[in-house]
Amino acid sequence: MKKLVSFLLVIVSVFSAVFIVGCKGCKKPESVNCHDYKINVTFDDKNMLLTGYEVVTFYNYTDTTITELKFNLYGNAYREGAKFAPILCGQTALAYPNGLNYGYMTVDGVEVLGSQVDYSIGGDDKNVLIIPLSTEIFPEESITVKIDFTLKLTNSLTRTGYNDKTINLGNFYPILCAYADDGFKECLYYPIGDPFYSDYANYTVTLTLNEGFNVCSSGVLFDSKKVDGTATLTYKIQNAKDFAFVLSDCFDMVTGSVNGITVNYYYVTDTEPKLTLNSAIDAIKTFSNLFGDYPYKTFSVAETGFYQGGMEYPAMVMISDALQDRSAISEVTVHETAHQWWYALVGNDEVNYAFLDEGLTEYSVALFYELNPNYGFTRAEVIGMAHKSYQTYCSIYDRLFGGKDTSMCRSLSQFTSEYEYVNIAYIKGALMFDYLRIAVSDEVFFKGLKNYVKNYSFKNATPDALFGTFEALADTNGFFNSWVSGEVVI
Numbered sequence: 001m002k003k004l005v006s007f008l009l010v011i012v013s014v015f016s017a018v019f020i021v022g023c024k025g026c027k028k029p030e031s032v033n034c035h036d037y038k039i040n041v042t043f044d045d046k047n048m049l050l051t052g053y054e055v056v057t058f059y060n061y062t063d064t065t066i067t068e069l070k071f072n073l074y075g076n077a078y079r080e081g082a083k084f085a086p087i088l089c090g091q092t093a094l095a096y097p098n099g100l101n102y103g104y105m106t107v108d109g110v111e112v113l114g115s116q117v118d119y120s121i122g123g124d125d126k127n128v129l130i131i132p133l134s135t136e137i138f139p140e141e142s143i144t145v146k147i148d149f150t151l152k153l154t155n156s157l158t159r160t161g162y163n164d165k166t167i168n169l170g171n172f173y174p175i176l177c178a179y180a181d182d183g184f185k186e187c188l189y190y191p192i193g194d195p196f197y198s199d200y201a202n203y204t205v206t207l208t209l210n211e212g213f214n215v216c217s218s219g220v221l222f223d224s225k226k227v228d229g230t231a232t233l234t235y236k237i238q239n240a241k242d243f244a245f246v247l248s249d250c251f252d253m254v255t256g257s258v259n260g261i262t263v264n265y266y267y268v269t270d271t272e273p274k275l276t277l278n279s280a281i282d283a284i285k286t287f288s289n290l291f292g293d294y295p296y297k298t299f300s301v302a303e304t305g306f307y308q309g310g311m312e313y314p315a316m317v318m319i320s321d322a323l324q325d326r327s328a329i330s331e332v333t334v335h336e337t338a339h340q341w342w343y344a345l346v347g348n349d350e351v352n353y354a355f356l357d358e359g360l361t362e363y364s365v366a367l368f369y370e371l372n373p374n375y376g377f378t379r380a381e382v383i384g385m386a387h388k389s390y391q392t393y394c395s396i397y398d399r400l401f402g403g404k405d406t407s408m409c410r411s412l413s414q415f416t417s418e419y420e421y422v423n424i425a426y427i428k429g430a431l432m433f434d435y436l437r438i439a440v441s442d443e444v445f446f447k448g449l450k451n452y453v454k455n456y457s458f459k460n461a462t463p464d465a466l467f468g469t470f471e472a473l474a475d476t477n478g479f480f481n482s483w484v485s486g487e488v489v490i
């Protein structure tokens with residue numbers, strides 16, 4: 001996500017502010033390295049309801065026998081009475097300009113091996129669907145389940161909300177919890193950061209809706225049918241951690257291409273859409289050269305109602321229609337595009353190690369400015385701003401709270417404010433990479449980033465994965481330890 005607290009403007013703004021389809025026991029095909037979703041949903045724009053089902057094939061690539069599956073139900077965090085509201089109290093008025101209102105996600109039935117099963121809704125906040133399996137799934141085997149579900153959207157500028165112009169369908173379906181450290185990782189919808197952690201999957205998503213809508217999506221349009229005023233659209237994407245849509249009946253679109261990738265910009269109010277499109281294209285060009293090829297066939301940017309600066313999904317990002325200033329629109333577009341490498345291509349646990357993707361993404365923005373001087377900022381200016389922001393954060397916390405926690409490996413639940421989160425995960429994260437670059441040389445730094453991408457494409461990387469990649473090139477373990485532990489004084 002990109003906070004409205006801009007990298008460049010952070011100092012001044014903080015105070016202004018189955019049926020069973022498959023079979024149990026199928027061997028995982030050699031060519032498949034991830035799960036599979038076939039989602040079929042219908043959108044009712046009168047009632048803002050999404051209903052349908054998903055057929056999910058779980059491949060057991062762990063070395064453990066699996067006896068149950070768990071899915072995160074992010075949409076249920078928007079319900080009345082949720083213990084973990086998805087929006088901070090202080091941002092409720094911003095996110096719900098027409099007043100606080102509620103949505104929900106319900107599971108309406110689950111079939112495994114052709115039979116309805118007694119699933120349960122658990123987790124700490126009714127945020128997890130638990131499906132017991134009557135047969136054990138051994139390593140290298142797979143199981144397919146069908147889940148019927150309903151999503152009710154809120155009238156809000158959130159990832160899963162609508163306003164009078166745009167409809168955000170982020171996190172719109174039950175998604176398999178990532179499997180790590182001998183268990184499925186349940187995610188609570190913390191209001192700070194992006195509380196998401198999933199494994200890679202291939203997606204085929206069919207959406208039926210009134211044909212007056214333009215659809216911005218992860219993935220490539222594979223099939224399209226129009227019957228009696230409704231459109232049925234099928235999209236596909238391979239090796240993705242998630243899938244999302246933004247819908248609007250007033251979207252215009254401009255299209256370009258770079259390195260054989262189609263880049264679409266769906267906009268509503270942007271008066272200079274080609275400039276925004278060019279920022280996305282320039283970012284893809286820059287980051288492909290620096291880190292490795294962009295991983296998908298398309299990249300779509302949606303200008304939409306969103307209470308933060310922007311939000312990333314695989315092959316698709318949201319940027320807020322509240323961004324007025326050209327440099328802010330460019331910066332958010334570049335930031336979200338960088339997430340296609342740090343989050344979409346090289347994944348991570350965004351709940352516990354947010355600095356991995358946000359720090360690298362924010363530093364990628366600094367690299368973008370360095371290599372694209374026509375955008376009007378230098379590396380020295382950007383890093384200088386980051387220094388000032390971080391030092392201001394430190395002095396404020398020292399003064400107000402008598403000290404500060406500058407450790408970087410911590411859960412979203414351990415940040416006391418969004419201000420602290422931005423300064424640790426984004427700003428300190430970006431500074432760490434700039435100091436690393438100075439310490440090891442440009443040659444080693446960029447080789448390390450390329451190796452990180454090569455070694456962890458379509459995998460969830462850990463901090464040790466990042467540190468180990470650089471340690472293989474230079475003596476950097478002490479450097480990283482001092483930064484993430486909070487010992488280093490900047």
Ligand SMILES: [Zn+2]
Pocket residue numbers: 001002003335339358361
């Ligand atoms: Zn971000």
